[in-house]
Amino acid sequence: MHFNVAGAAVRVHPVWLLITLTVFAVLIKLGCWQLSRASEKATQLQQLASWQAEGPLDWLQLRQHPLQDMDLVQFADEGRWLSPMVWLQDNKIVQGRIGYDVIIPVQFNRFDLPVLVNLGWVEAAQNRTELPEITIPAQLSVRGVLRTSFGSFRLGQNLEPGTDWPMRIQQIELESLNPYLPEPALPAVIYQMEGSPFLSHYQPVVMLPEKHRGYALQWFLLAVAVLGVALAASLRKEETNE
Template sequence: MRVKIFGRYFGIHKVWLLITVTAFIILSKLGYWQLQRAEEKAIQLSQLEQLQQQGALNWQQLAVLTKAQADGVMFAGDGRWLRPYVWLLDNQIVDGKVGYDVIIPVQNTEKSRPLLVNLGWVAAGNSRAELPELAIPEHLQLHGLIRSEVGGFRLGANTEAAGWPQRIQQPELEQMAAQLPASSYPFLLYQQGASPFLPHYQAVVMPPEKHHGYAFQWFMLAIAVVAVALAAARRSGRENEQE
């Protein structure tokens, strides 16, 4: 099929036209999706900033919060490790090195409700059969960010063996709480203060600026697809003119 546009002929093949339109729509949707993600991240960062400006909560204030209300708040308080419970969150990479995040339950008093705390990263050993040696203090000064949604996708069983420390694939809070003698809070504290390990948690891994960059790339690809298709159609049109 040949079409004349602005005095020039373009040879258009129906199949290639369908492919071009489909590719343009898909790439454009990916660009808009990245813009939406950027807006969501900007809102999330703004909400976290507002919550953190309110100051850190203590144990008494934490006790009255629901799971949704606690998400994103700062917390500070003294606590003691509820022995012997330790979970090692597998496949955590920091500075190119593989290791574990150390998660423990911490109580304000002996009979208080435990709070699950991610103390940070520790390097893995030379063999997966060897778990790292952990020097966890009895008493801790907690200061960090609370998050309610911390799980993720996994394949297979979450735990690999019984006993402590226990290696896990995802921090599934309900499952972890069921292993404790007292039900823990339904959220996780990411320690940002002093810790025997390396705190590395980032509330927003990919900032809005990166999403804007990806959106620009998708839109440029969409334009490039159309440009290539037009160039090919124009070339086909010239060949038909010569015939």
């Protein structure tokens, strides 16, 4: 297959052309995905700043709005821990140490459904068979961020076999946790940000938009480099054949 580039004849093998264009397309797609993520993060930061400016809301105020519009809202209210239920979300690394996030169901005074609250982080024992001792007050003052988008990819089953509390889990998945509750939980999680007996480490937005844009630029530059290398190799090969 022959092309003319700036007056120079370039001969490219069809297979190598296909490989080059495929790699180029993948790199461009990755760059566009990073730009999309940057846009999402910018929207989240704007939403977070807007909710922070309004101050924390309680359940009476929250119930005036659709739940899907309440992501990242600042929340503050009083509730009761549904003892003895405690889930320990596994493989949480904080300050280089391995531990768990402590998840409990809370019944708020002016809301019918139980709500899952992430109280923060506790360090794991060196022996994995030993679970940390968890002490939680019966009544809680919950101050944090409400998220309607949570959970992530996991491998294997979510709940480890056993009937004793606390139970170890991989992810917060309501389908596997609801059977233990008196009623299905609200499809949201509150991350305690202050006043927790455990270490609060949750960050609503982990990676800033600028970093995503930087990654996007890297992918685009790699795409250009792939084309440049392929073109240079073809020109060199053509000159050698002559």
